[in-house]
Amino acid sequence: GEDVEQSLFLSVREGDSSVINCTYTDSSSTYLYWYKQEPGAGLQLLTYIFSNMDMKQDQRLTVLLNKKDKHLSLRIADTQTGDSAIYFCAESSRTGKLIFGQGTTLQVKP
């Protein structure tokens, strides 16, 4: 079945890089997504990667995909206090519904 797993918590210092990891099970997923959720707010799409790509960079965000190991990571360069949030990895199913991980809470210390 479809399943997505993430580590639950990450703490970094402001200015450091953050790396959030995710594993998924559905090898047929075409797109993989990273969403950000701040307290009281909805899910904000950060970035996505197509399954035939290894890497995608978007300003401070770098997504790495290892399709063989079904491993996805999100690197945030120069992490700021405003990056503190919960980050969700999600894979798309054949019908378009998203399968989410349980979320990684990123804490950024000044």
Next chain:
Amino acid sequence: GAGVSQTPSNKVTEKGKYVELRCDPISGHTALYWYRQSLGQGPEFLIYFQGTGAADDSGLPNDRFFAVRPEGSVSTLKIQRTERGDSAVYLCASSANGGGVTDTQYFGPGTRLTVL
């Protein structure tokens, strides 16, 4: 509209009552999704509409849950005989191009349902 909106933002009800949660998608978006997010968990898919019809309702947990989208725009999620386990944040998302794996979903702020 500027984004997906959901009403009410908070709903407190008693066990056994009926509730309706409303979602207004982004104007012109043809696909609409409902998800449920329990505390400390990621969102879980409930149902997906393509226009007025439910294209995938495999995530609805039981027959107490029902959703409609009669005119292909606003959707209402209906929960009968609510139970304490239904307490969660109910999220709505819409996408522009009729769903499918290449179609970005935009989420609303959610409705927090508390069943006492």
